[in-house]
Amino acid sequence: MPPAIASLDGAAESRIMAALAQVPDPEIPVISIVDLGIVRGVRRAPPAILITPTYTGCPATHAINAAVRTALDEAGFVDVPIEQTLSPPWTTDWISEQGRAQLRAYGIAPPPPGAAAHTLRDADPAECPRCGSLDTQEVSRFGSTPCKALWRCLSCHEPFDRFKCH
Amino acid sequence: MAAPSPSRPDAALFDYLLRLGDDSLILGQRLTEWCGHAPTLEVDLSLANIGLDLIGQATLFLGVAGEVEGRGRDADALAFHRDAHAFRNCLLVEQPNGDFARTIARQWLFSTWQLALLEGLSTSAERRIAEIAEKAVKEVRYHADLAADWVVRLGDGTEESRRRMIDGLDWHWRFVDELFDGDPIEQPLVEAGIAVDRAALRPGFDATVGAVLEAATLPAAARPRPIKGGRVGHHSEHLGHLLAPMQYLPRAYPGAVW
Numbered sequence: 001m002p003p004a005i006a007s008l009d010g011a012a013e014s015r016i017m018a019a020l021a022q023v024p025d026p027e028i029p030v031i032s033i034v035d036l037g038i039v040r041g042v043r044r045a046p047p048a049i050l051i052t053p054t055y056t057g058c059p060a061t062h063a064i065n066a067a068v069r070t071a072l073d074e075a076g077f078v079d080v081p082i083e084q085t086l087s088p089p090w091t092t093d094w095i096s097e098q099g100r101a102q103l104r105a106y107g108i109a110p111p112p113p114g115a116a117a118h119t120l121r122d123a124d125p126a127e128c129p130r131c132g133s134l135d136t137q138e139v140s141r142f143g144s145t146p147c148k149a150l151w152r153c154l155s156c157h158e159p160f161d162r163f164k165c166h
Numbered sequence: 167m168a169a170p171s172p173s174r175p176d177a178a179l180f181d182y183l184l185r186l187g188d189d190s191l192i193l194g195q196r197l198t199e200w201c202g203h204a205p206t207l208e209v210d211l212s213l214a215n216i217g218l219d220l221i222g223q224a225t226l227f228l229g230v231a232g233e234v235e236g237r238g239r240d241a242d243a244l245a246f247h248r249d250a251h252a253f254r255n256c257l258l259v260e261q262p263n264g265d266f267a268r269t270i271a272r273q274w275l276f277s278t279w280q281l282a283l284l285e286g287l288s289t290s291a292e293r294r295i296a297e298i299a300e301k302a303v304k305e306v307r308y309h310a311d312l313a314a315d316w317v318v319r320l321g322d323g324t325e326e327s328r329r330r331m332i333d334g335l336d337w338h339w340r341f342v343d344e345l346f347d348g349d350p351i352e353q354p355l356v357e358a359g360i361a362v363d364r365a366a367l368r369p370g371f372d373a374t375v376g377a378v379l380e381a382a383t384l385p386a387a388a389r390p391r392p393i394k395g396g397r398v399g400h401h402s403e404h405l406g407h408l409l410a411p412m413q414y415l416p417r418a419y420p421g422a423v424w
Contacts, residue, residue, distance in 0.1 A: 056302055057194075057222025086226075086297040089304065140208030141312050142215040146305075150208065166304055 005079060007045035012077070016042050016049065019075040026063040027145050030106040033064060037094025040085055048083045052090045054166075055146040092166050104129045109136075109151065109162040126162045128153035138162075178351050179292070180234045181254060182361055184244070185397055186287075186295075187227030188255035191245055192405070193276060194220030195412050196263060205266055212312060216273070219305040226298045233294075246416040250406045251399040258341035260396070260405045264334060267320050267327065271334035274313035278374055279345045279367065281306045286362035295360065314378045321382030332384065343392035346371075 008016070021034045033039055033051075040050035049068060053061050068082055092111040095103075100110035109126040125136045133155035140150040148161040197217030204210035228241035239247075258276055263269045284306055287299035320331040348356065348364045355361035375387055395401070416422065 055219060055305060056226060057218035086301050089301040142212040146215050146218055
């Protein structure tokens with residue numbers, strides 16, 4: 001094992017972020033963990049990757065840490081540790097524009113930007129990711145993962161997942 | 167475990183963190199008992215997800231408790247290797263699930279109270295508590311909303327759902343007062359801006375509960391003789407029956423990992 005690095009330079013930081021951009025979310029593999037907004041960044045000294053959970057009890061957290069570890073090791077950063085950070089808490093506003101487009105293409109209605117300030121109850125109806133209709137309805141406030149709710153489209157009659165505005 | 171003395175701030179903080187973590191842990195464990203048994207798939211998902219959020223909170227609070235205690239115990243050690251008398255959760259969360267209406271009654275009372283508690287704790291002078299609270303408050307707002315929706319739906323539903331909702335609430339009213347009890351252990355923490363003055367949360371709770379009951383066309387909140395003791399380790403027999411399956415594996419196979 002190479003000696004521990006005291007600090008990272010800009011080039012190393014870019015290489016790390018590029019490696020992490022290739023790590024898919026384990027439960028929604030169409031989006032990377034960087035576009036999902038749970039990589040808070042790289043701390044240069046002492047070196048660390050800062051990761052924040054979407055939900056406190058999200059069971060994907062362990063899988064994400066394992067995937068990040070693998071990506072770092074393969075990129076040559078075996079001695080750069082992963083640290084969990086809670087503050088500021090993750091909200092859906094941390095999802096990138098590209099991430100929102102990827103979710104929509106995958107069939108998951110992304111939250112509109114700025115939606116974290118609202119609750120789902122008061123939010124506008126979700127846009128059906130399949131036909132684009134706004135004539136949609138919540139079926140269940142909780143879905144297949146902690147971050148999603150179940151909705152259905154009243155125009156094309158397809159059910160879909162909606163990222164909770166959070 | 168000896169009762170911590172209020173004159174030792176770290177012991178008081180440890181105890182306070184156990185109270186926060188154990189509430190979430192025990193209710194989270196209770197909710198997992200519904201997994202695969204709930205009335206509909208959507209409800210099954212809801213209860214499991216709420217349980218997951220609560221167990222996530224518990225992991226964080228108990229993790230900090232272990233750091234404060236400084237004896238090398240982590241969240242798992244505290245969850246799996248303490249006996250019932252060392253748990254500091256309120257009696258409300260250890261109540262058996264009963265039917266769906268009784269589970270919803272417990273969830274609604276707990277989440278409504280916990281939401282106010284965590285809102286207060288999100289500005290705690292203890293940074294680690296504030297960060298967890300700030301994170302969890304958004305999840306708990308969802309829990310409280312969901313439970314209140316069901317109270318209205320069942321209370322203002324059919325004759326049968328209404329009867330069950332009333333029964334479910336009647337089971338739990340006697341455990342509500344304990345939620346608002348402070349004690350000598352917490353007082354110095356309240357004065358230091360670390361803990362929330364529990365009694366101060368009561369008026370807001372009563373107003374919220376009253377409004378939901380009215381929307382649900384249910385009778386006003388009852389105030390029977392309260393039952394307390396969970397915060398100092400005096401639990402009902404239900405807690406041991408909950409802990410037995412939860413703690414069996416790590417005790418039978420010490421050091422087992424996935």
